[in-house]
Amino acid sequence: MQTSKAAGPRKILVVDDEAVLVDTIAYNLEQAGYRVVTAADGSSALDAARSETPDLIILDLMLPGMDGLEVCRQLRRESNTATTPIVMLTAKSDEIDKVVGLEVGADDYVTKPFGRRELLARVRALLRRAEYAPNSEGLGDTGEIPAARQPRNELAAGPLRIDLAGRRVNCRGQDMELQPKQFDLLAYLVRNRGTVLTRDQLLHNVWGYDYAGDTRTVDVHVRWLREKLEEDPANPKMIQTVRGVGYVFRW
Incomplete structure (x- = not known):
């Protein structure tokens, strides 16, 4: 930031x-x-x-x-x-x-x-x-952290560590470079892990209630995240598509 x-x-x-x-x-x-x-x-x-x-x-x-x-x-x-x-x-x-x-x-x-x-x-x-958007330092290690014990300014899910304050992402021990909206989208998906989110929900909550773009925007950003975070972007394990509905983060 x-x-x-x-x-x-x-x-x-x-x-x-x-x-x-x-x-x-x-x-x-x-x-x-x-x-x-x-x-x-x-x-x-x-x-x-x-x-x-x-x-x-x-x-x-x-x-x-x-x-x-x-x-x-x-x-x-x-x-x-x-x-x-x-x-x-x-x-x-x-x-x-x-x-x-x-x-x-x-x-x-x-x-x-x-x-x-x-x-x-x-x-x-x-x-x-x-x-x-917050701005400070700090990033957790790469070990698993139970959700109940995660610091309020950090999200952890599988190989992911998301530093909400420093707006940094670490995946499998590697720091990832994400654009601002990529970071916001990933953080929102992880916060709502296990919940199927429609494209309209994602537009509303990540881009803002008065965003006038179309749902293709969500698809493009999801593709970027998969290319950066998934071991096999063609067969994603973290950010999964729910056909006819939207996306869900699972781990």
Whole structure:
């Protein structure tokens, strides 16, 4: 997580090469009480993210030079922006563009054209989740811990150790690198182990009640978790699919 910042208006970086759209988004955000900085291309976006340390980034997919996907990839590799919420803007309706955006580390996406209320709702939801995500140190060992004896800030299930305070995951003795939403989803599944959860339940409880995305988002994140945590992702033992319903964590 990012370190806490001084009290004051949240700062949002808006990246798009359409000047009229940037002005419109900036105006609406400022009217809602946010501070806004802008960039018109990928290189400028990276510079602004590094120097301005925004609380959230609204990033267009199609940018001149370096596109939004590459910008997102680079931001996720850097310590000061690794967990900064990113909303991807795309003019395309093809599902593959949305999935790819999520796969490189975006937290949410909005398809153009979009309404003012929709964008502000996404921004508020992501900032709220980032504000209340805990941030501290500590990770348990890799031995089994009975549920009744687990520390309140740690979850343990089979080979998994989840440090809720430090937002770290250890699986079979190896530290795992998870994106913020991957971590949130895994923690929610483990907290509710043995309970079959629908995709709508997961969207509501992990992404937030006002998240307007579709259930494909859940499937993409589950696939990532399986690839990182399961010994055989094609035959998962921990995160299992319940056909026609959703997912369940079993161990």
